Amino acid sequence: MENLEQQNANSEKETEKDELENSAEEATSEEETSVDNEEQAAPPKEEEAEPVEKPENTAEEETPAEDSETVDEAEETGEPESEAAPDSEADEVTEEDEAEAEVAEEESEETAEDAESFYAEIVERAKELVVQTDWAFVTTELANLAQNVTEGPKSTSEKASQLIxxxxxxxxxxxQKKKEHYEELNRKKEENLAKKKELLKSLSDIINEENWTATKEVGKIKGQWENIKLLPQGEAEALDKRFKELMDEFEDxxxxxxxKKLQKEEENLELKLLLLDKMDALTQKLNENTPDFEELEDQFNKLISQWRKVGRVPSEKNQPLWDRFNAVQDTFNEVRFKVDKEYREQIERALSKKKKLVKEAEALVDQENIAKAAxxxxxxxxxxxNAGNLPQKDENEMWDLFKAATDKFNEMKSDNIDKLREQEEANLEKKYELIKEAEEAKDTDDFDAGHQKMQSLMSRWKKIGPVPRKQSSKIWKKFKGAMDVFYDRRREAFKGERKDQKENLEKKQEILEKLKELGKHDDPALAVQEAKKLQQDFKDIGxxxxxxxxxxxKQYREACDVIYDRYRALGSDLGMEKKLANQGIDPDTRKDxxxxxxxxxxxxxxxSKLESEMIQYQEAKTYFKPTNRGNALKDELQEKxxxxENSIAEKEERLKEINKEIDQLKRTGDSDEEE
Known part of the structure; x- marks a missing residue:
């Protein structure tokens, strides 16, 4: 359709241009014809005279009869026209011609002005139209204007031609702008089509993977799908149909x-209630005659751990369940606090420590040095x-006090951030002073005095408060660098009191060779034992x-790393490896x-895990009432x-076989070693 419109437009343009050119040619032709007629009508001249300009339509007007007769008489007598007619008559004809020419010229000028006004209005209307984006409307309007131009007044005016x-x-x-618009629109449609196909693939992948929990991801895909509107013609229906099929499958x-989730939540609720009943039962066992409070506490804590591991319960039951859970713990701790003296003393110590920490935290807001307080x-x-645990109720109360105190300080710190920055900058200046002193002391030859100086500087450094975080690492490196220079010089100066350095180097190189060989040893555990001796020798050399x-x-560390890395690679086998090695069993047998x-x-x-589960299942059976649901749950527990039991029997049988195999390997390994 667009190509057809373009062809029609081009055709209209060519037609309009041809008509305009033809009009111009016709006007030019009429002027040339008029001039020729004037030249033919002019009488022969004996003397040169100024030519008279005549309008285009002079050739078409009839010559007055008197003039015609005068010409005829002149031709018959052979006399010139000027002699055949009086001068007064010739003058009268010339004045009339000039008047008519002036009228024709004025009419021509008026016609040109009308044409220019006509085309100027068309141009102004076109300018108003081309800035609009109603492409079909503007195209039609411009075509109408083009038709008006084609049918408009003919004019040879240069301005009219420029307006056209x-x-x-x-x-x-x-x-051209319309063409670019539709090209961009088609590109956008193709881009949207690709996006929808990609979304369709993502949704299809979720369905194929049976990821029915991906609700959030599917919702996001749906939102993106609905926001994509423009598509190539004929594509939308098939895509929407497939998308709906996939969405329906996911929703089902x-x-x-x-x-299933709700069913699981109901089962979790029953299990959590069962565990709470057991926790209540343990609490009732607490009294002054309890033989082992620690054992009872371990049982209680195991129940707490199991309770926390059980999954979600129905949301409307969650808060009441947590309230009961916390109440059971509080009751257990309160009863134990009353009847267990050792536990009471432990709690009192922890409580005393935490009260002290609360007071220290509350005092932070009164400190002038905010940097130190921070x-x-x-x-x-x-x-x-590290202060120790309290009963949950007491722990919550103390923590609230401690947190309130630290929060209050943090608020004060935020309000005085400028002051904090000033204190940090002041601390930074103090530490720069220490760096300066360390730089001056690092080159001293009095190593005893230098050592005392460096220790004093380090002590003062630690007492100065924090500095701006960005500067902390930088200034520490400078300070430590100065100290390292001093202590390197100090160590160098003391070397003269030891063995010859070259001899020490040779000895250490010999040890390095031995360590490298141990890195290839077949028995990593034995290699470590040998390496420890060599390491001590290496350190003693000087x-x-x-x-x-x-x-x-560097060579020493690399050699040791190889040995210990091989040893650590054994992981949890280290103890077994060492024990078997001490028994004289060869490496291959040890691995088996x-x-x-x-x-x-x-x-x-x-x-052990299965036995624990069996006990829980057996105990759980006793809590179900003899109802249809209760009996069904009992049967399910009995199946478990x-x-x-069957799994335990199989595993115990395998354990017996393994023990026999290990005994046989040990005997074989011992006999091989003896040989």
């Missing part, structure tokens, strides 16, 4: 998942964690030449034994108990 060209340029520019499965807040928090110090130390021991340990843990 200006109109045509406006129309051409509009057509989401409902199923929610039903550093102390971190220390108080660390001390709080200093080496200063130029070799870093290099020899360790592998079996790992399997045995895992089986033991599995058996039977399954656990």
């Amino acid at each position: 060209d200006e109109f045509q340029e406006l129309r051409d520019n509009f057509e 499965h989401k409902v199923d998942r929610l039903v 550093r102390k807040v971190n220390k108080l928090h660390k001390a709080w964690k 200093y080496v030449p200063i130029k070799m110090k870093n290099k020899i130390w 034994i360790i592998k079996l021991q790992k399997e045995r340990d895992k089986l033991k843990k599995d058996v 108990i039977d399954k656990a």
